[in-house]
Amino acid sequence: MSRSKKKSPRTLPPTRKQKKPLSRGAKALLGAGFLAAVLAGLLYTAISQYWFNPGEKWIDRTYAIANQFHRVYSAGWEGANGAIGEAYLYAVTGDTTIKNYHLVTHDLRKMINGTWVDDRAWVCLAEMYWWHFTGRTNQDLVIDAANRYLEARAQGRLSSHEGFWSWYNWPPDAGVNDICITNTNMNHMISVACWLYEATGDQRFLDDALMVWNGDGTTPGVEATFYRGNGVWEGKPGLAAFGKQLPWEGTGYCSIAASLYRVTKEQKYKDIAVATARRIMDPANGWVDSEDYYQIHMDGNGAFVHYLLDAYEIAPEELADLPGKIEKMLEHVWTNHHGEATVVLHRDYDHGIRNGWNPNGGEDGYGVNEVGTVHAQSQALRAFGVFTYFKNKK
Numbered sequence: 520m521s522r523s524k525k526k527s528p529r530t531l532p533p534t535r536k537q538k539k540p541l542s543r544g545a546k547a548l549l550g551a552g553f554l555a556a557v558l559a560g561l562l563y564t565a566i567s568q569y570w571f572n573p574g575e576k577w578i579d580r581t582y583a584i585a586n587q588f589h590r591v592y593s594a595g596w597e598g599a600n601g602a603i604g605e606a607y608l609y610a611v612t613g614d615t616t617i618k619n620y621h622l623v624t625h626d627l628r629k630m631i632n633g634t635w636v637d638d639r640a641w642v643c644l645a646e647m648y649w650w651h652f653t654g655r656t657n658q659d660l661v662i663d664a665a666n667r668y669l670e671a672r673a674q675g676r677l678s679s680h681e682g683f684w685s686w687y688n689w690p691p692d693a694g695v696n697d698i699c700i701t702n703t704n705m706n707h708m709i710s711v712a713c714w715l716y717e718a719t720g721d722q723r724f725l726d727d728a729l730m731v732w733n734g735d736g737t738t739p740g741v742e743a744t745f746y747r748g749n750g751v752w753e754g755k756p757g758l759a760a761f762g763k764q765l766p767w768e769g770t771g772y773c774s775i776a777a778s779l780y781r782v783t784k785e786q787k788y789k790d791i792a793v794a795t796a797r798r799i800m801d802p803a804n805g806w807v808d809s810e811d812y813y814q815i816h817m818d819g820n821g822a823f824v825h826y827l828l829d830a831y832e833i834a835p836e837e838l839a840d841l842p843g844k845i846e847k848m849l850e851h852v853w854t855n856h857h858g859e860a861t862v863v864l865h866r867d868y869d870h871g872i873r874n875g876w877n878p879n880g881g882e883d884g885y886g887v888n889e890v891g892t893v894h895a896q897s898q899a900l901r902a903f904g905v906f907t908y909f910k911n912k913k
Contacts, residue, residue: 707771760885
């Protein structure tokens with residue numbers, strides 16, 4: 520879950536001397552550049568339809584969602600979420616046009632950090648997934664993610680000022696009247712720290728991650744503060760956009776615990792990730808539909824799907840039924856609840872996806888009614904991309 524940001528007012532550029540008109544040769548070069556861009560777009564569409572494993576519906580569907588995402592792309596946290604989904608798609612297809620889109624023409628390192636700390640967490644994670652899936656050799660991505668992380672830490676956003684260690688949107692002394700309180704979104708900086716530790720071997724990143732989760736021996740971390748056992752997380756109540764402390768009932772901690780397990784191999788992190796995923800995906804607990812497993816109450820954020828599949832990746836035997844449940848969830852979205860949805864979940868003409876996946880609407884969250892916008896589409900691309908990876912993983 521994330522939010523919209525206020526746009527900065529536009530200002531007029533300084534007055535400049537009138538430039539000479541372009542020469543015929545310059546115009547020809549510009550025209551050639553425009554033609555090349557058009558041809559690149561056509562090539563991308565052709566690849567999506569005919570090149571990679573034609574007939575594998577999840578790859579084809581993910582490409583279709585990606586095409587609309589590229590039309591509405593923005594270089595912020597929304598773009599980062601889509602970039603995460605396409606990193607997983609790239610891992611399946613090896614499609615260099617996807618790689619070039621995010622590492623050349625829309626260089627991830629040029630993304631804006633945004634205002635809230637989870638905005639930069641998504642950007643850092645996009646960089647680290649692309650580092651991982653392109654062979655773990657692109658150190659420029661690691662350096663950029665580390666700089667973003669260390670800047671936020673130097674600002675004081677890693678703090679215990681509310682009586683427990685956590686990442687916060689703002690430093691304690693920022694004086695910002697912000698209604699969103701610390702939650703799982705902010706603490707995806709723990710996952711960023713785990714990736715950076717894995718990429719650099721720098722102990723300070725792992726020390727940060729462990730302190731936020733476990734505390735420092737005097738002040739507790741997020742586990743002691745929020746976790747009640749058996750997959751149950753409890754925080755302050757409120758609407759998910761923006762006052763709920765643990766959106767998705769703490770499902771985001773599946774990813775965070777999975778990251779900690781990946782770098783430490785300590786069993787408790789795996790146990791918590793598994794218990795949380797099992798609880799949230801058990802219809803008896805009231806969070807997901809009993810047949811199609813879509814979220815009943817919360818917007819259908821692609822991050823939610825990714826959190827669950829992160830848990831599955833470290834515990835495929837314990838969570839063997841999870842991919843099947845998510846496949847039903849995404850099939851429900853693609854088919855507009857098998858043709859019976861009263862709101863548009865999947866728009867046929869451009870493959871725009873609605874951010875809320877309840878077929879009758881009425882969810883809590885940010886932008887639940889948006890269809891095909893950069894926020895909704897990036898989240899859908901993240902969900903379909905990550906699922907496609909596990910569906911086609913050899």
